[in-house]
Amino acid sequence: MRMLRYFPLALGNINVNKTRSLLTMLGIIIGVAAVLTTLGIASGAASSITSEIEAQGTNLLEVSPTGGGQGGTLTMADARILGDRDDFPQFAGVAPTYSGNATLVRGANDAGGQVRGVTADFPSVSTVEIADGRFLNAVEETNSARVVVLGHDLAGDLFGSENPIGQEVRIAGDLFTVVGVLEASGGSAFFSDDTTAYVPLGVAQTRLFAAPRYRGELTVSSISIKVADGYALEQAEQDVEVALRLLHGLGLDDDNDFSIFNQASLLDLAGSVSTTLSALLGGIGAISLIVGGIGIMNIMLVTVTERTNEIGLRRALGAHDRDILVQFLAEALVLCIIGGLLGIGLSYGVAALLTALPGFSIAVTIDAASVVMALGVASAAAIIFGLYPAIRATRLDPVEALRYE
Amino acid sequence: MESNNGQNGDAPVIAIDGVTKTYQMGEVAVHALRGVSLDIHSGEYVAIIGASGSGKSTLMNIIGLLDRPTSGTYAIRGQEVGQLGKSEQADIRNREIGFVFQRFNLLPRTSAQAQVELPLFYAGITGTKARRRAVDALTRVGLGERIDHRPDQLSGGQQQRVAIARALVTQPSLLLADEPTGALDSKTTAEILDLFDELHAQGLTLVVVTHEHSVAERAGRVITVSDGAIVGDALAAQPTPAVTATNGFGSVLPTLSPARTAVAQ
Numbered sequence: 001m002r003m004l005r006y007f008p009l010a011l012g013n014i015n016v017n018k019t020r021s022l023l024t025m026l027g028i029i030i031g032v033a034a035v036l037t038t039l040g041i042a043s044g045a046a047s048s049i050t051s052e053i054e055a056q057g058t059n060l061l062e063v064s065p066t067g068g069g070q071g072g073t074l075t076m077a078d079a080r081i082l083g084d085r086d087d088f089p090q091f092a093g094v095a096p097t098y099s100g101n102a103t104l105v106r107g108a109n110d111a112g113g114q115v116r117g118v119t120a121d122f123p124s125v126s127t128v129e130i131a132d133g134r135f136l137n138a139v140e141e142t143n144s145a146r147v148v149v150l151g152h153d154l155a156g157d158l159f160g161s162e163n164p165i166g167q168e169v170r171i172a173g174d175l176f177t178v179v180g181v182l183e184a185s186g187g188s189a190f191f192s193d194d195t196t197a198y199v200p201l202g203v204a205q206t207r208l209f210a211a212p213r214y215r216g217e218l219t220v221s222s223i224s225i226k227v228a229d230g231y232a233l234e235q236a237e238q239d240v241e242v243a244l245r246l247l248h249g250l251g252l253d254d255d256n257d258f259s260i261f262n263q264a265s266l267l268d269l270a271g272s273v274s275t276t277l278s279a280l281l282g283g284i285g286a287i288s289l290i291v292g293g294i295g296i297m298n299i300m301l302v303t304v305t306e307r308t309n310e311i312g313l314r315r316a317l318g319a320h321d322r323d324i325l326v327q328f329l330a331e332a333l334v335l336c337i338i339g340g341l342l343g344i345g346l347s348y349g350v351a352a353l354l355t356a357l358p359g360f361s362i363a364v365t366i367d368a369a370s371v372v373m374a375l376g377v378a379s380a381a382a383i384i385f386g387l388y389p390a391i392r393a394t395r396l397d398p399v400e401a402l403r404y405e
Numbered sequence: 406m407e408s409n410n411g412q413n414g415d416a417p418v419i420a421i422d423g424v425t426k427t428y429q430m431g432e433v434a435v436h437a438l439r440g441v442s443l444d445i446h447s448g449e450y451v452a453i454i455g456a457s458g459s460g461k462s463t464l465m466n467i468i469g470l471l472d473r474p475t476s477g478t479y480a481i482r483g484q485e486v487g488q489l490g491k492s493e494q495a496d497i498r499n500r501e502i503g504f505v506f507q508r509f510n511l512l513p514r515t516s517a518q519a520q521v522e523l524p525l526f527y528a529g530i531t532g533t534k535a536r537r538r539a540v541d542a543l544t545r546v547g548l549g550e551r552i553d554h555r556p557d558q559l560s561g562g563q564q565q566r567v568a569i570a571r572a573l574v575t576q577p578s579l580l581l582a583d584e585p586t587g588a589l590d591s592k593t594t595a596e597i598l599d600l601f602d603e604l605h606a607q608g609l610t611l612v613v614v615t616h617e618h619s620v621a622e623r624a625g626r627v628i629t630v631s632d633g634a635i636v637g638d639a640l641a642a643q644p645t646p647a648v649t650a651t652n653g654f655g656s657v658l659p660t661l662s663p664a665r666t667a668v669a670q
């Protein structure tokens with residue numbers, strides 16, 4: 001490769017003026033580091049959101065009435081029918097819930113939270129896990145007993161470091177005995193169940209929130225469904241939809257009076273959000289690369305002017321247009337590649353630093369593809385922005401150039 | 406880079422006929438050369454002397470194919486070169502002509518050896534072959550011990566020797582020097598001129614542009630330029646040592662013979 005002969009030459013020329021070369025490269029270094037770090041943060045954020053969503057279970061469906069909790073058309077009857085294992089073997093668990101907001105009081109402490117009436121088998125259709133004590137049992141469910149299971153944060157707010165099990169809290173004037181405390185859900189505030197209190201469904205529907213009836217049946221604010229192993233989530237979701245439309249007597253032209261939410265669709269959403277985010281951040285980074293490229297062009301123009309005499313000499317010694325052009329392009333390219341490599345190094349450093357930072361929950365992950373892309377863009381910038389100064393160099397008249405001081 | 410390859414061996418190295426050079430400065434035309442005809446034969450040592458602004462450098466640049474004449478013809482070894490394309494002219498500069506400048510024109514912070522390898526780089530010669538030839542050329546100018554030195558580690562005279570080695574390394578037909586001693590003190594000037602004598606004795610064809618008589622009189626032939634025209638062309642009183650069979654006449658001609666015609670049109 002004839003081209004390759006110019007690279008040692010270019011390295012030599014860059015070496016001659018180290019400080020300036022470094023300053024010139026700075027734009028590319030920062031540009032590449034910015035692109036890689038922002039892409040790394042975006043992909044780290046995406047994977048942490050994904051794992052958070054996955055922790056919520058991807059085989060779970062949640063049906064809720066259109067227009068929110070109260071006054072909906074979703075009832076205990078719907079839950080009963082969907083929960084029939086003979087008719088619907090594809091559902092491993094079906095649990096109606098009824099939620100409202102209430103203040104929990106314990107002595108001088110109080111905490112606002114969501115109070116959710118649930119059945120004893122609720123844990124099997126959700127991701128809640130007991131840290132201490134136990135969940136509500138079937139007897140308590142049937143008897144509408146005044147017992148409560150506290151979310152992790154709620155327990156902390158009300159009881160501090162005390163053990164809450166067996167103690168009493170007041171909800172809407174009634175005393176409830178704490179039978180269990182949940183594990184922290186570990187997620188961000190986004191998906192947190194940590195400030196929810198769980199009471200028997202009947203208590204929430206009648207005693208606490210006076211749930212309205214629809215066609216003689218108590219309404220519910222959601223039905224949580226776990227899809228049995230071996231059944232596809234999408235199919236199960238369709239089955240729910242068909243069944244509920246039938247049960248609610250909806251005609252062909254009627255819209256659903258309920259909505260079905262599944263975690264998998266949230267995953268898709270998160271995926272598309274992170275793609276958009278990457279494109280946006282990558283675009284901003286690319287702009288900084290362009291600025292870096294302009295910096296290179298600027299310095300290359302200065303270099304060409306400063307070395308006018310040298311260009312004249314090279315002409316006298318027999319350099320062709322091509323030789324002059326390639327020499328300066330190679331210099332710009334070497335500057336960009338060295339700058340790019342330093343930028344990659346810097347981005348790994350910043351990634352490690354950010355990831356190690358306490359309170360920064362995202363693991364910044366720089367993947368090989370973006371490294372290759374960044375180097376490619378830096379090289380392209382070198383050629384694009386190095387071309388003009390290099391062409392200027394070839395245009396110099398040898399006699400004028402030799403006379404230049 | 407064989408000399409005389411395929412060309413007529415008797416043809417002059419340089420044959421210039423009726424060359425003019427006019428610079429257009431807005432309304433005013435500056436006639437830097439007003440019709441110069443000149444033959445230089447192989448093995449000659451020619452000095453071109455004249456006052457500042459007389460057109461010496463313009464003539465040099467045309468001989469060196471760095472500039473094109475406004476009119477007239479120019480042949481090297483019988484081959485017409487004045488109308489060749491940029492790229493062919495670059496090749497001829499590389500192969501046939503070695504340049505030496507007043508200000509040495511060395512690359513900063515570059516070793517003597519790398520400087521001398523530069524013309525070989527453009528000839529496509531690299532690696533050990535280039536290194537060997539560069540070292541040979543540096544040895545020839547007496548710098549065999551200083552091949553790793555950079556310009557700032559060399560005296561003015563030594564720097565000019567590096568430049569001369571660089572001019573010689575492609576074994577050109579002709580060495581062109583424009584005021585080569587203009588930036589040197591008298592002692593160093595003498596050393597460089599001694600080196601020219603030596604190279605001339607080895608058969609090299611030299612053209613040295615100067616405004617100093619002391620420099621010009623070292624040459625076997627002195628061409629005087631004034632206001633863009635040749636006004637004198639004479640063999641020197643003390644011709645330099647007789648040379649080589651290739652030198653057809655020059656040194657064996659009697660002293661102070663009139664010039665081979667210098668036509669001013």
Ligand SMILES: Nc1ncnc2c1ncn2[C@@H]1O[C@H](COP(=O)(O)OP(=O)(O)O)[C@@H](O)[C@H]1O
Binds near residue numbers: 437455458460462464
């Ligand atoms: N590029 C140019 N543009 C206009 N005039 C020029 C240019 N180069 C040389 N000249 C003019 O041509 C004349 C000869 O210049 P030059 O060959 O440099 O003289 P010398 O080398 O003998 O001092 C001078 O009058 C100079 O001003």
Ligand SMILES: [Mg+2]
Binds near residue numbers: 462
């Ligand atoms: Mg001059």
